[in-house]
Amino acid sequence: MLITLTINGKTTTAEIEDRTLLADFLRAPAQGCTSVHLGCEHGVCGACTVIMDGQIRRSCIALAAACDGASIVTLEGLAGDELTERLKASFVKNHGLQCGFCTPGMIISAREMITRNPAMEESELRQDMSGNLCRCTGFSGIVNAIKEAAEAHRRASQ
């Protein structure tokens, strides 16, 4: 079927197979959003998390056909965004990544969480980030990185 999506600000119309997953469509050479990582492919690991119409969602369990008309933002589209850059720097500083596979999903989820609830306690942060799995860091570095970025974001927004 024919679908139209706005991906990182650019509107694209394409003919797709009905069964195409949003993640595969985004990663295809024509779109080139390879920050969208496919880990578990059943909605558990969070590596494929993207922003659709302002809300985070899993692109590996979204049919591209069902997203027709939507606006999608991937990590590529967040380059230069203040909070995203803060998170990236904080992940590097706090050992928030090792292999980097989970990182795009981590950054997108963390950015959404900080935007929604800037004054989040660590327990809430851990609860909220439980949908993004990392197999390298043991999560401490990730939690520290997000806390530091959230704190800096709070100070900057005051």
Added chain:
Amino acid sequence: MKPPPLVYERAESVSDAVAILAEMEWGARVIAGGQSLVPMLNLRLAPLIKLVDISRIEDLRAFSDDGGRVVYGACLRHGEFEDGAVPDCANGMMQRVASRIAYRAIRNRGTIGGSVALADPSADWITVLIALGAIFTVAGPTGRREIHADEMFLGPYTTALGEHDILCSISLPKLSAEGRTGFYKVIRKAGEYPMTTASVVRDPATGLNAVVLGAVNRPQLRLRRSSAILAASTRWSDDVGAALIDAYGEDLAAAGRDGDPYERKLCETTVLRAVQQALR
């Protein structure tokens, strides 16, 4: 880990969706949020050849409050309950339950109606809807009808919905200001499917008293003797706890489910903690 070849069709209205389903003898399924169905397609657990998308039908996204009951459209999302975008008929219980279903990215898409229609035995909503006494409106080839929660859930992944039926809305009674609730679930990792769930509702003003247990791979169980203890108690105490353990044991025995000591203990803890919340 990709869906099999299938045909995707977007329904414009409930009658349109019913008509599309009725054309198909087998292999067609309604999709709303798709947060369980698409994983099942990816894992090739759902042998389907057609999907009928109902998530954009406006009637199914509506809600109304007539003072006595709140009617929720089947395609309202968990996140909308979490954010308070829809009224909470149960003094905050709907919001509290919704905010702990899976993860935010899932809650932004998954719908309450989808949870009902799939009837995963460990789904968070189901014991809540049984405890509150939900009435479901269903559209099918022969018209609309209502199904009460006690007749809806027949077992794991099994409901009273027919092959060509669509769940349209969920009607729930509004609790009075005195109405208290409890919800507890046992999970091994935040956001995972629960091993057990229990929902408790106690509203002296409307006479609604319910304790409902949900456990993985078992049908949900209305605990009638436990509900009687709940109704007769006003505050949590050790005596209430002891009476509840006895009543719960009788409920389990009456259902023929008192065999496995591990399951028994797990469920007992779940029920006690949910009742404790309601009697705080």
